[in-house]
Amino acid sequence: MIWCPRCDQGWVTRARVPGEPGTFLLCYECDTVWVDREPHAGPPFLTLEEYLARFRLDGLWSNIELLEKEPGA
Template sequence: MIWCPRCDQGWVVRARVPNRSETFLVCEECDTVWVDREPHAGPPFLILEEYLAPFGLEGLWSNIELLEDTTGT
């Protein structure tokens, strides 16, 4: 996992919208999303709410599937 370069307060994890194959990276603290690129502090990036809107979903973590375990278990 990568420590978020934007907020410096959370882990960046791989996720996806359920029933879709495309994955993205999202910070578990600031909800910054990176699509098709490594995390970095400056633009371009999206916020989770912006990323999920085209799918007709609210920007809630319950609307995504995490593909990495951040708890260390």
């Protein structure tokens, strides 16, 4: 895992939407999502809410599956 370059306050983890192909990167702290690229501070990026709207889901963590645990958790 890497430290979030956008908020500088949380870890970035790999996650997925159950039942959907592919994975994405997500910051535990600021809910920034990166799809098909490494995390970076500037655009383009999405919020978790924006990303899940693509699947007609609410922007809730209960709608995703985390594939890595936050360090120290």
